[in-house]
Amino acid sequence: MKKELPKIADSEWRVMQVLWERGPQTANDVVNALSSGVKWKPRTIKTLISRLVKKGAIKVTDEGYRYRYSAAVKESACIRSETKSFVRRVYKGAMTPALAAFLEDADLSVEEIDELQEILDQKKGG
Amino acid sequence: MKKELPKIADSEWRVMQVLWERGPQTANDVVNALSSGVKWKPRTIKTLISRLVKKGAIKVTDEGYRYRYSAAVKESACIRSETKSFVRRVYKGAMTPALAAFLEDADLSVEEIDELQEILDQKKGG
DNA sequence: GACAGATGACTACATTTGTAATATATCATC
DNA sequence: GATGATATATTACAAATGTAGTCATCTGTC
Numbered sequence: 001m002k003k004e005l006p007k008i009a010d011s012e013w014r015v016m017q018v019l020w021e022r023g024p025q026t027a028n029d030v031v032n033a034l035s036s037g038v039k040w041k042p043r044t045i046k047t048l049i050s051r052l053v054k055k056g057a058i059k060v061t062d063e064g065y066r067y068r069y070s071a072a073v074k075e076s077a078c079i080r081s082e083t084k085s086f087v088r089r090v091y092k093g094a095m096t097p098a099l100a101a102f103l104e105d106a107d108l109s110v111e112e113i114d115e116l117q118e119i120l121d122q123k124k125g126g
Numbered sequence: 127m128k129k130e131l132p133k134i135a136d137s138e139w140r141v142m143q144v145l146w147e148r149g150p151q152t153a154n155d156v157v158n159a160l161s162s163g164v165k166w167k168p169r170t171i172k173t174l175i176s177r178l179v180k181k182g183a184i185k186v187t188d189e190g191y192r193y194r195y196s197a198a199v200k201e202s203a204c205i206r207s208e209t210k211s212f213v214r215r216v217y218k219g220a221m222t223p224a225l226a227a228f229l230e231d232a233d234l235s236v237e238e239i240d241e242l243q244e245i246l247d248q249k250k251g252g
Numbered sequence: 253g254a255c256a257g258a259t260g261a262c263t264a265c266a267t268t269t270g271t272a273a274t275a276t277a278t279c280a281t282c
Numbered sequence: 283g284a285t286g287a288t289a290t291a292t293t294a295c296a297a298a299t300g301t302a303g304t305c306a307t308c309t310g311t312c
Contacts, residue, residue, distance in 0.1 A: 253312100254311100254312095255310105255311090255312090256309100256310095256311090257308105257309090257310095257311105258307100258308085258309080258310100259306100259307080259308075259309100260305105260306090260307080260308095261304100261305080261306075261307095262303105262304085262305075262306095263302105263303080263304075263305090264301100264302080264303075264304095265300105265301090265302090265303105266299100266300090266301095267298100267299080267300085268297100268298080268299075268300100269296100269297085269298075269299095270295105270296090270297085270298100271294100271295090271296095272293105272294080272295090273292105273293080273294075273295105274291105274292085274293075274294095275290105275291080275292075275293090276289100276290085276291075276292090277288100277289085277290075277291090278287100278288080278289080278290095279286100279287085279288075279289095280285100280286095280287085280288100281284100281285085281286090281287105282283100282284090282285090
């Protein structure tokens with residue numbers, strides 16, 4: 001019984017990330033959280049919030065004279081879904097070539113490489 | 127002096143992939159190449175081609191009574207650009223966490239893991 | 253309890269995308 | 283050179299997206 005994930009557009013991701021990182025927030029909190037990163041008018045951010053509410057990605061709690069917003073979908077699920085759609089589009093769904101290309105193209109430090117190899121080792125072990 | 131890559135939409139990727147894989151094609155060739163994979167009307171595919179031409183992603187050669195279309199942008203560049211935008215959106219630009227999540231989430235065979243480790247080894251070596 | 257300021261609701265509007273249909277130009281054939 | 287088949291060009295149209303503005307309402311303050 002898995003829920004259908006609403007499709008989250010580019011700009012909307014920014015808003016969701018605020019909620020995932022900081023938990024329930026008022027509209028104004030979100031605006032403040034984003035103010036340093038984007039050049040949107042507060043109105044624009046309110047609009048994005050409304051759309052996400054309508055899509056079911058955000059749920060609202062009535063606090064009397066205003067709302068508090070919180071994520072209604074899990075970050076990990078959204079990431080997985082976006083990733084799958086990205087791999088489908090760009091690599092025709094072929095995960096391993098996608099990974100290989102990612103790895104080859106990435107600019108990684110030795111530490112980062114070790115970390116990734118660790119992950120691979122564990123996958124092999126398990 | 128790097129060229130600006132046009133933004134290639136989801137459906138348009140399918141068309142570009144045909145041209146990247148098969149080289150210059152007539153509109154009809156593209157339609158045929160896609161016929162097994164998608165349920166679009168030929169008209170729809172022609173529209174996608176036109177849009178890609180207008181965007182500068184495809185160039186046309188006049189063959190007298192029809193055109194032959196070929197990719198005007200390199201596949202590798204488009205993949206890189208899409209990847210970067212994906213990582214920016216979903217992982218806020220943090221490549222290593224993106225890779226780690228990819229790897230952890232992927233369902234890989236031992237052979238595939240070996241292949242990826244090979245790549246990592248070489249990166250470390252180089 | 254009238255008013256300024258905060259908040260949310262509704263409305264706006266151009267662009268892009270998905271998905272095509274109609275109209276026009278051209279070629280190949282009789 | 284008229285006709286049917288092809289190919290391209292032009293047009294359509296709704297939904298999603300980016301980016302806001304205006305209107306109505308609630309709230310706390312004097």
